[in-house]
Amino acid sequence: MILITGANGQIGVDLTETLSARHGADRLLATDLRPPQADPPPVPFEVLDVTDERAVERLLDRHEFTQIIHLAGILSATGQQYPDLCWSVNVTGLKHMLDAARQRQIPLFWPSSIASFGPTTPRTDTPQHTITEPRTMYGVTKVTGELLSQFYAAQYGVDVRSVRFPGVVGHAAPPGGGTTDWAVAMFFDAVSRGSYRCFVGPDTRMPMMYMPDAVKSVLDLLAADADRLTVRTSYNVAAISFTPAELADAISRYMPGFTCTYVPDYRQDIADSWPQSIDDSSARNDWDWLPDYGLDRLVFDMLMNVARRLGHTSLLERLKRR
Ligand code: SER
Numbered sequence: 001m002i003l004i005t006g007a008n009g010q011i012g013v014d015l016t017e018t019l020s021a022r023h024g025a026d027r028l029l030a031t032d033l034r035p036p037q038a039d040p041p042p043v044p045f046e047v048l049d050v051t052d053e054r055a056v057e058r059l060l061d062r063h064e065f066t067q068i069i070h071l072a073g074i075l076s077a078t079g080q081q082y083p084d085l086c087w088s089v090n091v092t093g094l095k096h097m098l099d100a101a102r103q104r105q106i107p108l109f110w111p112s113s114i115a116s117f118g119p120t121t122p123r124t125d126t127p128q129h130t131i132t133e134p135r136t137m138y139g140v141t142k143v144t145g146e147l148l149s150q151f152y153a154a155q156y157g158v159d160v161r162s163v164r165f166p167g168v169v170g171h172a173a174p175p176g177g178g179t180t181d182w183a184v185a186m187f188f189d190a191v192s193r194g195s196y197r198c199f200v201g202p203d204t205r206m207p208m209m210y211m212p213d214a215v216k217s218v219l220d221l222l223a224a225d226a227d228r229l230t231v232r233t234s235y236n237v238a239a240i241s242f243t244p245a246e247l248a249d250a251i252s253r254y255m256p257g258f259t260c261t262y263v264p265d266y267r268q269d270i271a272d273s274w275p276q277s278i279d280d281s282s283a284r285n286d287w288d289w290l291p292d293y294g295l296d297r298l299v300f301d302m303l304m305n306v307a308r309r310l311g312h313t314s315l316l317e318r319l320k321r322r
Contacts, residue, residue, distance in 0.1 A: 001027055001063055005050055005097065006071030007043075008032040011111065011165075011214060013173035015069065016043060018215050029063060032072070048072075050093030060100045067222070070097045070110040077267050078177030079138035090141035091148075098152045098160070107159035109222060112146050112234035114166050114207055115139040115179075119273045126275035128236050128282040135273050146233035153232035161221050162234035166241075166278060169298060170211030171305040179270040182244055183208055186260065190251050191306045191315060195259045200268050202245035202260075205276040209239035210293040210301070217289060224287035231282055238278035239291035240298070250299040254319060 002019060006012045007030035016030050020043050030041065031048035049055055050072045072093055079086030094110060101108040117126055118134040132143045142164075149160040167180025174188075175181045182198050183206070189196040209217075217237050242250075248260035283289035293301070300319065307315040 001029060001065050002067045002069060003059075003063070003065045004028060004030050004069045004071065005048060005093075006032055006073060007045070008034050008036055008173065009071055009073070010170060010173050010175040010178075011168060011211075012071045014170055014211050015071070015215050015218060017172070018219070019069075029065075031059070050096055051088050053096050053099075056096045056100055060104060065104070065106050068097055068101055068106050068108040069218070070094060070108060073111070074138065074141075075176060075178035076113075076115050076136050076138035076270055077179055077181075079141070080136055080266065080270065083137035086137045086141055090138070091144050094145045095148060098148060098158065101160070102152060102156045102158050105158070107161070107222075109161050109218060110145065110149070111218075112142045112162050112164045113138070114164055114274050114278065115270075116142045116146060116164055116234070117273075117275050121275060123274075123276050125277055125279040126236065127279050128231065136270055142234075149234070150232045159226060160232055161224075161229070163217050163221060163237045163283070164234045164278075165214060166207030166209050166238065168209055168211055168214045169302060170214070171302060171309060172211070179267045179274070180206055180208065183242075183247060186244070186247055186251065187302045187306045188310070190255055190258050191303065191310050191312050194255070194257060195261070196248070198244045198248075198260055198262045199265045200244060200262070200271045201264050202248075202262050203243050204268065204271050205241050205243045206271060207238055207241045207275060207278045208298075209237070209291065210298040213239050213291040213293050216292070217283075220289060221283075221287055228286050230286055235283040235286070235289070236278045236280045237283050237289055237291075238280040239293060240295050241277045242295055246295070247299070250295055251303070254300065254303055254322075255315070
C-alpha cells in the first residue's frame with residue numbers, strides 16, 4: 001500500500017490519479033490537511049497533519065505501507081510570508097516521515113526544488129553538485145530536507161529518493177503560493193478573460209516542466225535500480241526554460257489578442273535568486289531521465305485542458321481543428 005501526503009496539492013492530485021490507474025485505488029491511501037473536493041473521494045482518504053508526530057505514528061501503525069510519497073509542503077511565496085509554518089511543515093513534517101520510514105524500513109519519496117539554489121549558485125546549467133545558499137525560508141527548508149535525506153540514507157539505510165522540481169505547470173489543481181505560479185495562472189486568465197497581469201517581469205527566465213513529465217520523473221525514479229543511484233540528496237531534473245514574455249507569445253499563437261502586462265512584486269526577488277536552466281545529467285545517467293514535453297506541446301495541451309475545464313467550447317473547437 002502506498003501512502004501519499006499532500007495528496008490534494010498541485011502535484012498530489014495528478015500523481016495520485018496516475019498511481020491509482022496503475023496500482024488500483026485500494027492500494028493507495030491519500031492524505032492531506034484539507035479534505036478532498038470530490039465526495040466520495042476517488043481513492044481512500046484520511047486527514048493527516050504531518051507536523052503532528054503522534055498522528056503520523058498512529059497512521060503508520062494502522063496500515064502496512066510499502067512506499068511513502070511525501071508531498072505535503074509550503075511553497076516559496078507563502079514560506080516567505082510564514083517562515084515558521086514553512087519550517088514546521090517542510091522540515092519537521094519531513095523528519096516525522098523520515099523517522100516513520102526508518103523505523104519501518106519503508107522507501108520514501110519527497111520533492112525538493114530549484115529553490116535549494118540561491119544567488120551565489122551558477123544560474124545557467126546549474127550543476128547537480130554546486131553552491132546551495134538559498135535566501136528564502138522555503139529554500140532553507142529544502143536544503144535542510146536534502147541533507148536530512150542523505151543522512152537517513154547513509155546512516156540508517158532508508159531508501160530516500162527525491163527530485164529538485166522546477167516550476168511545474170498543470171491544470172488539475174491550482175498551485176498555491178509559489179513563485180513559478182505565473183506559468184499556470186497565465187493559462188487560466190488567458191482562457192477566462194483574454195489577459196494576464198504577471199507578478200514577475202517579462203524576461204524572468206525560469207526552469208519549468210509540464211505535469212505529465214513531473215509525474216513521469218517520480219515514477220521513473222521510484223522504478224530505478226537502487227544500485228545505480230548516486231544522489232541521495234535530490235536529483236536535478238530539467239525539461240524547458242522560458243520567460244513570461246515567451247509563454248505569452250506562445251499562447252498568443254493560439255489565442256490572437258491575448259495580452260500580458262507585468263507588475264513585479266516581492267516574488268521577483270525570489271525568482272531572480274533561482275537558476276534559469278538546470279543541468280540534469282546525473283538523473284539522465286543514473287535513471288535514464290528524459291522529458292517528453294517542449295514549450296509548444298505544453299502550451300497546446302494546457303490550452304486544450306484549461307478550455308475544457310472552464311467550458312470554453314469555441315476555443316476548444318478551434319484548437320481541435322489545428
Ligand atoms: N514551484 C515552487 C515555487 O514556486 C518551486 O519549487 O515555490
